[in-house]
Amino acid sequence: RRADMDILIAGGNAASRNALALALKSMLALNIVGQAADEETTMCLARSTLAQMIVLDEGFVDVTLNDLIEKLQQLESRPDVIVLSSQYEAQEAAQSAGADGFVWKATSPRDLLVL
Numbered sequence: 735r736r737a738d739m740d741i742l743i744a745g746g747n748a749a750s751r752n753a754l755a756l757a758l759k760s761m762l763a764l765n766i767v768g769q770a771a772d773e774e775t776t777m778c779l780a781r782s783t784l785a786q787m788i789v790l791d792e793g794f795v796d797v798t799l800n801d802l803i804e805k806l807q808q809l810e811s812r813p814d815v816i817v818l819s820s821q822y823e824a825q826e827a828a829q830s831a832g833a834d835g836f837v838w839k840a841t842s843p844r845d846l847l848v849l
Contacts, residue, residue: 737764744770744802745791748774754789754818758830773797773805780809787814790822790833799824800831814840 741764744749751769758764767783770776771798780788788806790799799817806815817828820839828836 738765739769739786740765740783741793742766742768742770742776742783742785742788743780744776744779744788744811746771746793747791747796750791750793754791773802776802777805780806780811780813782812785813787816789816789837790817791818792821800827801831803828803831 741758743755743758743766745751748769748771751771755766755769759766767785768779770779771794773794776790778789779785790802792799794802795831803815803817806813814834814837815832816837817824817833818839819825820829825836
């Protein structure tokens with residue numbers, strides 16, 4: 735992965751999004767193009783920013799991660815979709831829905847670049 739890629743962070747918990755954005759910016763000098771807390775904002779930002787990677791955290795209230803992954807897969811820009819979760823069961827579900835990668839919350843943000 736390129737260290738200069740544009741990344742969109744989406745998830746229902748603002749503190750988690752902010753912490754991940756800070757870690758990715760400070761540790762890896764990545765360009766965070768936006769943050770989203772719901773499906774509508776995630777899809778809007780994915781279309782308008784043309785982010786190359788979208789990191790989906792858990793906690794959405796308006797859509798399941800699987801449904802959101804499937805919608806993101808249909809975008810013309812076809813960003814890489816990475817799921818970040820602390821739940822073991824989420825890995826298999828995310829991969830079945832078409833996620834490009836899965837990262838456990840306990841791992842380093844650097845792991846996003848090796849997917």
